[in-house]
Amino acid sequence: MNTTIAAVSTPYGKGGIAVIRISGDCAVQVAEKMFFPVSGSLLGSVEAGRAYYGKIVSKGMVIDDGIAVVYRAPRSYTGEDTVEISCHGGILLTERVLEAAFSCGAEPARRGEFTQRAFTNGKLDLTEAEAVIGLIDAESDEKLRLSVSHANGVLKRRTEEIYREIVALLSSVYVKTDYPEEDLAELGAEEIAERLGAVSEKLSDTLKTYRHGKAVSDGVKTAIVGKPNAGKSSLLNRLCGEERAIVTSKAGTTRDVIEEKVQAGRITLRLWDTAGIREGGDEIEKIGIEKAKRKIKEAELIIGVFDISGEPDKEDDGIVRILRSAVDRGVPVIAVLNKDDAGNTVYEKDVLDALPDGVVTVSVSCLTGNGIDQLKSAAESQFVNREIDYSGEAVIANARQFSALDRAAECITRARDGLKSGLSADLYGLDLEQALKALGEVDGRTVSEEVTAEIFRNFCVGK
Ligand SMILES: Nc1nc2c(ncn2[C@@H]2O[C@H](COP(=O)(O)OP(=O)(O)OP(=O)(O)O)[C@@H](O)[C@H]2O)c(=O)[nH]1
Numbered sequence: 247m248n249t250t251i252a253a254v255s256t257p258y259g260k261g262g263i264a265v266i267r268i269s270g271d272c273a274v275q276v277a278e279k280m281f282f283p284v285s286g287s288l289l290g291s292v293e294a295g296r297a298y299y300g301k302i303v304s305k306g307m308v309i310d311d312g313i314a315v316v317y318r319a320p321r322s323y324t325g326e327d328t329v330e331i332s333c334h335g336g337i338l339l340t341e342r343v344l345e346a347a348f349s350c351g352a353e354p355a356r357r358g359e360f361t362q363r364a365f366t367n368g369k370l371d372l373t374e375a376e377a378v379i380g381l382i383d384a385e386s387d388e389k390l391r392l393s394v395s396h397a398n399g400v401l402k403r404r405t406e407e408i409y410r411e412i413v414a415l416l417s418s419v420y421v422k423t424d425y426p427e428e429d430l431a432e433l434g435a436e437e438i439a440e441r442l443g444a445v446s447e448k449l450s451d452t453l454k455t456y457r458h459g460k461a462v463s464d465g466v467k468t469a470i471v472g473k474p475n476a477g478k479s480s481l482l483n484r485l486c487g488e489e490r491a492i493v494t495s496k497a498g499t500t501r502d503v504i505e506e507k508v509q510a511g512r513i514t515l516r517l518w519d520t521a522g523i524r525e526g527g528d529e530i531e532k533i534g535i536e537k538a539k540r541k542i543k544e545a546e547l548i549i550g551v552f553d554i555s556g557e558p559d560k561e562d563d564g565i566v567r568i569l570r571s572a573v574d575r576g577v578p579v580i581a582v583l584n585k586d587d588a589g590n591t592v593y594e595k596d597v598l599d600a601l602p603d604g605v606v607t608v609s610v611s612c613l614t615g616n617g618i619d620q621l622k623s624a625a626e627s628q629f630v631n632r633e634i635d636y637s638g639e640a641v642i643a644n645a646r647q648f649s650a651l652d653r654a655a656e657c658i659t660r661a662r663d664g665l666k667s668g669l670s671a672d673l674y675g676l677d678l679e680q681a682l683k684a685l686g687e688v689d690g691r692t693v694s695e696e697v698t699a700e701i702f703r704n705f706c707v708g709k
């Protein structure tokens with residue numbers, strides 16, 4: 247018998263209703279002792295999936311009236327017997343209803359434990375469980391679409407398809423030993439090579455979607471850099487539509503890194519406004535500049551801001567060097583030519599000439615807002631450059647899925663090389679085994695308990 251757990255599944259705070267969820271082998275017995283349908287029947291004998299109005303009792307006293315729904319295993323979210331009790335959404339009242347569940351034998355649920363149980367009971371795989379977090383966390387329609395796609399099993403099916411193909415190839419390699427149930431005839435080396443090539447291609451197509459998926463799901467770490475007074479904080483404020491950072495005409499205003507999330511079309515930018523980079527400055531400014539330099543190394547997109555109302559100087563040269571090194575590292579760079587309202591754009595050409603190849607440029611006025619939309623689309627198109635049909639195409643949404651698929655792809659490449667160089671089947675077969683193990687981590691079939699525990703720790707209590 248497993249333990250029976252209970253938690254409040256609605257957010258903490260006052261509301262119209264709150265829902266207390268109880269799940270486990272004794273869920274119905276627990277609920278039966280604290281919830282009494284007005285019809286007079288006991289919860290243990292009511293019809294599953296129907297709402298029953300009744301009284302909620304704690305320590306022998308009616309504390310509220312509400313609705314209970316009983317779900318019978320395996321037809322519930324967790325795959326176990328589950329009861330959901332809705333009561334009025336008072337903070338203390340909800341606490342008392344939950345306490346009643348505890349005193350009737352339930353234990354407090356850990357974060358994400360309901361979903362973890364659903365995973366353990368095979369109701370969802372890991373990609374679908376992660377999609378549940380995505381659905382709850384989504385702050386953009388695009389992330390919602392991506393999470394719905396995973397919740398509907400699109401990535402799970404893609405993984406499954408590749409998994410099955412590798413099993414089929416492996417079974418031909420170890421026909422009689424490891425996979426007798428597959429009962430396949432041995433394939434020729436040429437056919438195996440060809441089919442492995444197709445597997446590689448599928449994996450690499452899926453891996454390529456991570457740039458898109460990450461930008462939608464996690465957001466892009468974006469450093470706004472430039473010399474003091476270039477207008478970095480003004481740009482941050484324009485992008486997020488509020489006076490988030492202090493703007494003054496004094497060079498060296500920003501010291502600490504200021505973070506803000508904004509939506510740029512389909513992607514999320516995690517903006518960092520940083521201290522203007524120059525030699526000198528007081529102790530605090532120097533610390534700020536060091537922080538800015540660290541953020542530049544960490545950034546996945548760099549927005550270099552130049553003030554084109556003044557002649558470029560050696561501080562701008564320093565920024566150009568930073569942008570060049572980012573381009574060399576393969577980090578996308580956008581140069582913002584700011585203050586184009588000032589009616590003095592003679593220096594624009596000097597800045598453009600100094601910029602390295604591969605830098606996208608956008609003319610902007612943080613004063614008037616001109617060019618801000620173009621900047622957002624320029625940022626978006628660095629990461630998302632085509633329409634994706636989420637109902638059919640599997641898009642990788644997180645680092646865990648990427649790393650597992652990437653390892654699977656490496657193993658397939660090794661197996662193909664082995665096959666090509668005439669390695670014996672049982673040797674390249676080991677690479678195929680490793681590929682299967684890595685793929686199994688995506689949907690969770692070969693994942694360790696510590697990894698799943700870590701994933702479910704990101705959930706809220708009650709989910
Ligand atoms: N005319 C004009 N002035 C601007 C524009 N953007 C910023 N400024 C002005 O430029 C000055 C510096 O702006 P900030 O946004 O504080 O510049 P910063 O790059 O954050 O400066 P530090 O934090 O000191 O590095 C302020 O006086 C702004 O009002 C613009 O597009 N046009």
Ligand SMILES: [Mg+2]
Pocket residue numbers: 478479480491492493499500519520521522
């Ligand atoms: Mg600033």
